[in-house]
Amino acid sequence: MTNPYQDAGVNVESGYKISKFVKQNTHSKSIGNFGGVYEIPMGFKHPVLVSSDDGVGTKLLLTNELRKWDTIGIDCVAMCVNDILAQGAIPQYFLDYISTGKVNQKVEMILKGVIAGCKQADAALIGGETAEMPGVYGENDYDIAGFAVGICEKDELLTKKRVELGDVLIGITSSGIHSNGYSLVRKIFFQEHDFNVETRLPEFPNQKLGDILLEPTKIYTQELVPLLKQRLVKGIAHITGGGFYENVPRILPDDLGAEINVDIWPELPIFQALQKYGQLQLSDMYHIFNMGLGIVLAVDPKNEIEVLNQLNQSETLAYTIGSVVKRKTDSLILKGEKL
Numbered sequence: 001m002t003n004p005y006q007d008a009g010v011n012v013e014s015g016y017k018i019s020k021f022v023k024q025n026t027h028s029k030s031i032g033n034f035g036g037v038y039e040i041p042m043g044f045k046h047p048v049l050v051s052s053d054d055g056v057g058t059k060l061l062l063t064n065e066l067r068k069w070d071t072i073g074i075d076c077v078a079m080c081v082n083d084i085l086a087q088g089a090i091p092q093y094f095l096d097y098i099s100t101g102k103v104n105q106k107v108e109m110i111l112k113g114v115i116a117g118c119k120q121a122d123a124a125l126i127g128g129e130t131a132e133m134p135g136v137y138g139e140n141d142y143d144i145a146g147f148a149v150g151i152c153e154k155d156e157l158l159t160k161k162r163v164e165l166g167d168v169l170i171g172i173t174s175s176g177i178h179s180n181g182y183s184l185v186r187k188i189f190f191q192e193h194d195f196n197v198e199t200r201l202p203e204f205p206n207q208k209l210g211d212i213l214l215e216p217t218k219i220y221t222q223e224l225v226p227l228l229k230q231r232l233v234k235g236i237a238h239i240t241g242g243g244f245y246e247n248v249p250r251i252l253p254d255d256l257g258a259e260i261n262v263d264i265w266p267e268l269p270i271f272q273a274l275q276k277y278g279q280l281q282l283s284d285m286y287h288i289f290n291m292g293l294g295i296v297l298a299v300d301p302k303n304e305i306e307v308l309n310q311l312n313q314s315e316t317l318a319y320t321i322g323s324v325v326k327r328k329t330d331s332l333i334l335k336g337e338k339l
Contacts, residue, residue: 036127038093046154050089054079055145059182064140066197066210069106072144073113074120075179078217079240080148081121082294085224086236088158089150091121096128097145101137103130110144113216120219123148160253162234163298167324169258170307172223173317174294176215176270180241181288185213188278203273212270218294223311232307235298239290248296249331252324260322263336268292282339298324
């Protein structure tokens with residue numbers, strides 16, 4: 001007997017297999033139900049939930065070219081979780097959505113990354129959806145998006161009013177480009193130059209360009225949650241799309257600005273390569289990319305050394321990069337010999 005749905009191009013059995021795969025790898029009791037269930041932890045007086053949903057942009061196109069799908073799920077978790085951390089919330093759970101022309105082994109690889117990202121984020125994977133959509137996507141095409149929820153006390157939410165004149169700004173290093181600006185990245189490396197994912201640039205003689213570009217986005221749960229619990233942070237900027245100029249001012253009151261010295265932290269070679277091969281102005285780079293810092297914290301000066309000591313226990317991850325100043329014209333001033 002034929003299955004009309006399968007005759008239309010949808011293999012329902014593959015969806016069941018994916019659900020079983022996630023169950024076996026997460027031990028979640030919610031997987032396979034109509035909705036994910038999560039019990040709010042005890043001990044909160046006035047809890048608020050902070051949520052974020054996001055995708056990974058055109059970075060996912062590189063996974064097909066390199067045939068490497070096991071890290072893009074980490075990126076998806078990171079883009080959501082880092083945003084809720086920036087509000088002062090502690091990640092609790094995550095759901096994913098994967099749509100593709102044909103469910104096959106690549107979906108399991110993508111989900112391995114999602115599961116790994118949730119472990120890094122200390123967030124439970126309580127559900128998701130894998131949709132096989134022939135006609136909308138080609139057989140090897142796919143998209144991924146995620147949804148994360150965090151929790152905190154209402155009076156501990158990080159808002160602009162917490163940041164004050166004289167607060168220091170501390171940057172925490174990124175793992176690379178993260179998941180923003182990839183339409184420009186692909187244009188520079190693969191359209192304007194005769195490079196491909198197998199290319200080994202002089203700047204990276206021991207690595208394929210594709211592997212460098214697929215370095216997963218850093219998830220900052222382990223660094224930020226202890227600081228949040230100790231109330232050592234007054235503001236957190238997640239340096240994503242729009243770079244420094246878009247994201248740092250988002251944590252500042254309207255009458256204050258930020259002054260940052262770009263010479264203080266080491267610039268990752270991938271950004272030097274992008275500027276070189278793209279012939280970009282350095283100021284444009286700070287408008288687009290994270291330039292080696294994925295998070296910028298606003299901290300009371302009296303807590304500066306404590307925060308740096310905690311972040312730099314095993315390796316140097318954080319640098320004091322500037323301060324909050326009285327705003328004159330621009331909300332962000334970058335200075336340094338590089339500029």
